[in-house]
Amino acid sequence: MSALDYLVLLVTMVGIAAIGLWQTRGRKSLDAYLKSGHALGWGTIGLSVMATQASAITFLSTPGQGYESGMAFVQNYFGLPLALIIVATVFLPIYRKLNVYTAYEYLGRRFDSKTRLLGAGLFLLQRGLASGITIYAPAIILSTVFGWRLDATIVCTGLFVIIYTVIGGNEAVSVTQKWQMALIIVGLVTAFGVLLARLPVGLGEALTVAGGFGKLQAVDFDLDPGKRYTLWSGLLGGLFLSLSYFGTDQSQVQRYLSGGSLRASRLGLMFNALLKIPMQFFILLLGALVFVFYQFNAAPVFFNQAAWSANVARADGAPLRELEARYAAAQDEKRARIGHWLGARARGDLDSVANERSAALLAHTEGEAVRAEVKQTLGALDARVKTNDTDYVFITFVLDHMPHGVIGLLVALIFAAAVSSLSSELVALGSTTTVDLYRHLWKRDATDEHYVRASKRLTLLWGIIGIGFALFANLAENLIQAINILGSLFYGVVLGLFLVAFFLKRIGGTAVFWGGLAAQALVLVLYLTLNISYLWYNIIGCTACMVLAVLLQAVLPRPPTGQSLSS
Numbered sequence: 001m002s003a004l005d006y007l008v009l010l011v012t013m014v015g016i017a018a019i020g021l022w023q024t025r026g027r028k029s030l031d032a033y034l035k036s037g038h039a040l041g042w043g044t045i046g047l048s049v050m051a052t053q054a055s056a057i058t059f060l061s062t063p064g065q066g067y068e069s070g071m072a073f074v075q076n077y078f079g080l081p082l083a084l085i086i087v088a089t090v091f092l093p094i095y096r097k098l099n100v101y102t103a104y105e106y107l108g109r110r111f112d113s114k115t116r117l118l119g120a121g122l123f124l125l126q127r128g129l130a131s132g133i134t135i136y137a138p139a140i141i142l143s144t145v146f147g148w149r150l151d152a153t154i155v156c157t158g159l160f161v162i163i164y165t166v167i168g169g170n171e172a173v174s175v176t177q178k179w180q181m182a183l184i185i186v187g188l189v190t191a192f193g194v195l196l197a198r199l200p201v202g203l204g205e206a207l208t209v210a211g212g213f214g215k216l217q218a219v220d221f222d223l224d225p226g227k228r229y230t231l232w233s234g235l236l237g238g239l240f241l242s243l244s245y246f247g248t249d250q251s252q253v254q255r256y257l258s259g260g261s262l263r264a265s266r267l268g269l270m271f272n273a274l275l276k277i278p279m280q281f282f283i284l285l286l287g288a289l290v291f292v293f294y295q296f297n298a299a300p301v302f303f304n305q306a307a308w309s310a311n312v313a314r315a316d317g318a319p320l321r322e323l324e325a326r327y328a329a330a331q332d333e334k335r336a337r338i339g340h341w342l343g344a345r346a347r348g349d350l351d352s353v354a355n356e357r358s359a360a361l362l363a364h365t366e367g368e369a370v371r372a373e374v375k376q377t378l379g380a381l382d383a384r385v386k387t388n389d390t391d392y393v394f395i396t397f398v399l400d401h402m403p404h405g406v407i408g409l410l411v412a413l414i415f416a417a418a419v420s421s422l423s424s425e426l427v428a429l430g431s432t433t434t435v436d437l438y439r440h441l442w443k444r445d446a447t448d449e450h451y452v453r454a455s456k457r458l459t460l461l462w463g464i465i466g467i468g469f470a471l472f473a474n475l476a477e478n479l480i481q482a483i484n485i486l487g488s489l490f491y492g493v494v495l496g497l498f499l500v501a502f503f504l505k506r507i508g509g510t511a512v513f514w515g516g517l518a519a520q521a522l523v524l525v526l527y528l529t530l531n532i533s534y535l536w537y538n539i540i541g542c543t544a545c546m547v548l549a550v551l552l553q554a555v556l557p558r559p560p561t562g563q564s565l566s567s
Helices: 003-023 030-038 042-053 056-069 072-077 080-098 103-110 113-146 150-198 203-212 231-248 250-256 262-296 305-312 318-347 350-381 390-401 406-442 448-472 478-503 509-529 536-555
Strands: none
Touching (some): 042 250, 042 406, 056 262, 056 390, 072 262, 080 231, 080 262, 080 478, 103 478, 113 250, 203 318, 231 478, 231 536, 250 406, 262 318, 305 318, 318 350, 390 406, 406 448, 478 509
């Protein structure tokens, strides 16, 4: 990166945080600090909800998935629009009517204290772990690519987020997320435009190449439950995952509870229902076009260039150099065949189109076999190297082929995504700990000013825990990918608690509490023993919680009349 890139990065990130703090200065009440005084419009809510879900790893890994596997990952979001309609119709009116600060307050009013604590505890466990990975995941990639110290990258990112989150609270997070999301959109469109300009062929021919290599298949109708992304796992598992995330995860609930009206909050959710799938499709398409770009330009044999350079320069790095030469030869052959393929297509010579495409695919298969050997050899030479290099595809393309200034903008995009997700997590962790633990169990009758101070201190504490987890937990790099699995292991059970609360009025707190604990144990046991897509655990956890609660209630005394209104 040049001095211009660092200037763009610094001015953009500091400027956005300063705007957020300035616009939210002077907020002292608990309602203003945790729920923005119900003052946010639907546009801010919509962008804030989207920014909370779009972490830095989305913009580092998702283009890499498009490059490596094509568009299939978009199926993960097929259940999201219906889930948001259900949340806007069922969950949101109940939360607003009861004027709760957290979703788990509702569980306490509907059931009892222990069920409220179970829901809050599962959230704190899952989201507390996720906050460390939210810092760690982009930090390890950026530190590797730029040569920055990993610990310094983690600490600087964490402290930056902690400062404006603790000072400004929920409204500062929402306001800054609006600008961060705007930056993300501008950055993605800029990257897409520059990529198209750098392609030696038009968009139509680029899509032909991408489709010819199987990168544009977005829907898989396979019924195999072991396949991670299919239409069915996306529609059903994705529906339950999105219901849990948007309906019960405080990091999202807090976003739309800040709306100035029920209509504003609903419009913010519908904004995401309409735009989330297109945004993910666009990011994956960006990755597929990066794949096309590297069919016409020299591609690294291994995209983690820092790890590659360190190992190829070793005294025993000769096998890597030989593999690199073989890969370059396969790339040259493939490039020539693609040229013949597109030329035959322009002439309308269908026989030659089929033959040249087959030859290009064969050369691609040979090149991928060499890449597999490279990864195996690298793993043998250095056990610390993450041999799955898809997370490095997009950032390598940006650094090697984007103009200066745009590089700084796109790195700012990655940091904006990192801090927007982390800030939402921290303010949600702080508010849940304050409202559902501190105020509920220890300090029931303090002033608003006292609770605001407590929330700030607890938010700071969670930020330090997140930084510490990222620094000292010795995270294996496969945990970066496991961030998606982590949510599915807990979200289903939490959703089950809420669905029982909404729809099974005869079920009491004791039945749903023990049903939830048993369902959570079942999910963890099945995860360790079955080989199915993680999306199915959302359905399993939710269904098990509801069924077990019904069965337990059949043998327990019926809850007293009016329990649903008790606290």
